[in-house]
Amino acid sequence: PGSSSNEATNATRNYNEKTENVRVSPAKLGSADIVPTLAFPSISTADFQFDLEKASDIIVEKAEEFLPKLGTARLVLVDLSHGSKILSLVKAKAAQKNIDSARFFTFVGDITKVRSEGGLHCNVIANATNWRLKPGGGGVNAAIFKAAGPDLEAATRVRANTLLPGKAVVVPLPSTCPLHNAEGITHVIHVLGPNMNPNRPDNLNNDYTKGCKTLRGAYTSLFEGFLSVVQ
Numbered sequence: 001p002g003s004s005s006n007e008a009t010n011a012t013r014n015y016n017e018k019t020e021n022v023r024v025s026p027a028k029l030g031s032a033d034i035v036p037t038l039a040f041p042s043i044s045t046a047d048f049q050f051d052l053e054k055a056s057d058i059i060v061e062k063a064e065e066f067l068p069k070l071g072t073a074r075l076v077l078v079d080l081s082h083g084s085k086i087l088s089l090v091k092a093k094a095a096q097k098n099i100d101s102a103r104f105f106t107f108v109g110d111i112t113k114v115r116s117e118g119g120l121h122c123n124v125i126a127n128a129t130n131w132r133l134k135p136g137g138g139g140v141n142a143a144i145f146k147a148a149g150p151d152l153e154a155a156t157r158v159r160a161n162t163l164l165p166g167k168a169v170v171v172p173l174p175s176t177c178p179l180h181n182a183e184g185i186t187h188v189i190h191v192l193g194p195n196m197n198p199n200r201p202d203n204l205n206n207d208y209t210k211g212c213k214t215l216r217g218a219y220t221s222l223f224e225g226f227l228s229v230v231q
């Protein structure tokens with residue numbers, strides 16, 4: 001087996017045995033060996049204060065729906081710490097449904113450094129953004145715009161200036177972008193999730209009927225966007 005299957009085995013081990021992430025030297029990963037992989041954060045569950053139980057049901061439901069359409073491509077939910085509640089909920093629910101843990105798994109680390117620091121090559125990453133698609137603001141949006149440098153803002157503007165809740169926009173990264181040349185990320189998919197935080201725009205006032213519909217829409221748009229990159 002080539003190095004990409006070692007990588008998959010390591011990541012699966014991480015999923016199954018709850019061990020620390022196993023590192024694979026990026027130098028060992030030739031681009032021909034790479035399995036198309038989307039790393040995505042849990043949309044709306046931190047700054048936007050969306051309920052974790054409901055969000056984890058939706059993540060698992062949508063992953064299960066899209067895996068058969070994605071060929072060999074993988075979906076990886078990423079969060080910063082081993083104590084992440086959303087990662088444990090999703091792990092447990094995915095295991096209950098017998099979803100293939102080599103193609104859908106969780107990963108602990110900074111989404112802007114999954115290859116260089118985590119040894120997992122993801123060619124596409126998702127961003128939980130804001131309606132203006134602007135850098136900063138905190139959370140994963142600030143981290144991704146910072147790591148990508150000004151190239152990402154410019155590339156985003158070519159595609160869209162604003163985003164509606166429940167929608168996603170696929171942005172190809174120029175090869176000069178540090179996320180592209182240092183991490184091997186060719187596309188960022190910005191996603192706007194539903195907001196339950198009264199201090200942020202478009203607060204849904206705890207309306208989880210609307211909120212769940214919008215979060216489902218957000219993951220549908222995200223995974224369709226990834227599918228369009230993979231095909």
Ligand code: AR6
Pocket residue numbers: 041042043044045046047048049078079080086109110111112128129130131136137138139140141142143193200
């Ligand atoms: N790597 C991986 N996961 C991360 C990282 C990172 N570097 N940083 C945060 N997370 P959030 P939201 C996880 O708040 O709830 C922004 O300011 C985090 O632990 O980033 O959709 C935007 O501009 C959580 O699991 O996004 C919007 O205004 C997940 O990423 C607003 O926040 C999402 O947390 C969007 O809020």
